[in-house]
Amino acid sequence: MRGLSDDNAPLLVRYFLDKISGAISKDIIIQRNPDMWRWREFLPLPLEMEPISLGETETPLIAFSKLPNVFIKDEGRLPTGSFKARGMAVAVSMAKHLNENGFVVPTAGNAGSAAAAYAAAAGMQTHVYAPIDTPDVMLQEIKFHGAQCHHVDGLIDRCGQLAKKAANEYRLHNLSTLAEPYRLEGKKTIGFELALQFNWSLPNVIYYPTGGGTGFIGMWKAFDELEAIGWIDSSRPRMVSVQTLGCNPIQQAFEAGHKDIMKKYTPVDTIVPGVRVPKPLGGRLILSVLQASRGHARAVSDDAIIECRDQIAKSEGINLCLEGAACHVAYLSDLESGAVDRDETVIIFNTANGLKWKMPEL
Numbered sequence: 001m002r003g004l005s006d007d008n009a010p011l012l013v014r015y016f017l018d019k020i021s022g023a024i025s026k027d028i029i030i031q032r033n034p035d036m037w038r039w040r041e042f043l044p045l046p047l048e049m050e051p052i053s054l055g056e057t058e059t060p061l062i063a064f065s066k067l068p069n070v071f072i073k074d075e076g077r078l079p080t081g082s083f084k085a086r087g088m089a090v091a092v093s094m095a096k097h098l099n100e101n102g103f104v105v106p107t108a109g110n111a112g113s114a115a116a117a118y119a120a121a122a123g124m125q126t127h128v129y130a131p132i133d134t135p136d137v138m139l140q141e142i143k144f145h146g147a148q149c150h151h152v153d154g155l156i157d158r159c160g161q162l163a164k165k166a167a168n169e170y171r172l173h174n175l176s177t178l179a180e181p182y183r184l185e186g187k188k189t190i191g192f193e194l195a196l197q198f199n200w201s202l203p204n205v206i207y208y209p210t211g212g213g214t215g216f217i218g219m220w221k222a223f224d225e226l227e228a229i230g231w232i233d234s235s236r237p238r239m240v241s242v243q244t245l246g247c248n249p250i251q252q253a254f255e256a257g258h259k260d261i262m263k264k265y266t267p268v269d270t271i272v273p274g275v276r277v278p279k280p281l282g283g284r285l286i287l288s289v290l291q292a293s294r295g296h297a298r299a300v301s302d303d304a305i306i307e308c309r310d311q312i313a314k315s316e317g318i319n320l321c322l323e324g325a326a327c328h329v330a331y332l333s334d335l336e337s338g339a340v341d342r343d344e345t346v347i348i349f350n351t352a353n354g355l356k357w358k359m360p361e362l
């Protein structure tokens with residue numbers, strides 16, 4: 001199965017969108033089960049194939065008690081407790097359909113546990129490469145689903161090198177972020193869902209914790225596809241990429257006006273696993289979405305994230321993951337600086353269930 005282009009760039013799936021718009025309508029979509037497979041025609045798996053599914057439900061929008069136009073999109077409700085389920089459901093279904101033997105995947109934790117679960121459901125083997133300081137629950141989850149978990153003394157880029165080597169050696173399919181085109185297709189369903197939840201318009205601003213950027217790029221692709229078939233108009237949200245002060249290659253590149261991430265961020269020093277990606281393969285795509293959406297990039301401190309998570313748990317009853325709390329910190333700082341107005345409709349992505357991290361000692 002093809003992974004990257006000849007010059008090692010990500011491959012993007014293109015559809016005959018006029019055929020899709022002739023075959024389905026908004027009404028048909030609305031009548032289907034509220035899960036990611038209601039977008040079937042916009043996904044690469046042939047319609048006659050059964051997907052490998054663990055119940056990828058539509059995730060709710062939860063309004064803040066004191067900020068009624070700010071919504072948490074709670075992706076922690078998905079199988080294996082994170083948004084990684086969306087991408088892995090499509091990528092594993094496609095790999096099964098194309099007769100792959102099994103997988104390798106480098107991970108910050110959640111992609112590995114999702115890959116392990118979907119591969120188990122598909123009856124396929126998986127080798128997961130995770131940094132040694134990956135949260136324990138995620139490492140245990142990977143093994144619990146029967147995958148081989150390799151503990152790597154290094155960051156995700158080192159995990160990626162080892163995974164690629166193993167993929168070539170054992171003829172396994174490499175599920176590394178954007179090294180194959182199908183995880184992005186699963187992730188883009190977040191964008192479709194938002195359009196439907198906002199009655200075919202879109203919110204003003206979206207805060208997304210960015211590591212490899214699949215959801216960020218995927219949402220924008222979904223908006224492009226919906227606009228191309230006339231289901232939404234051309235107004236788009238400002239997309240905000242959120243990282244931390246200890247790993248912010250996207251913010252640095254964006255603010256320097258670069259079109260790609262030129263150098264690896266070093267030294268990486270943050271407790272937030274999902275953003276610990278020193279040089280994302282999809283850097284060019286992420287930066288082009290920031291540009292096209294007139295968005296911006298933010299980096300927040302680990303201390304502010306911990307404090308915000310604690311405060312939201314007590315004031316709203318929501319256990320945010322560290323990455324979700326990072327988005328909320330970025331929003332509050334933008335509110336204060338005037339980069340976002342109080343009356344704008346805002347989405348804060350909570351990309352995983354907070355229970356996947358060690359709870360603070362009390």
Ligand SMILES: Cc1ncc(COP(=O)(O)O)c(C=O)c1O
Pocket residue numbers: 082107108109110111177209210211212213214215216273274275321323351352
């Ligand atoms: C909870 C969480 N949020 C955000 C991210 C970053 O996601 P992406 O690679 O799509 O930018 C990750 C990646 O591991 C994650 O686990």
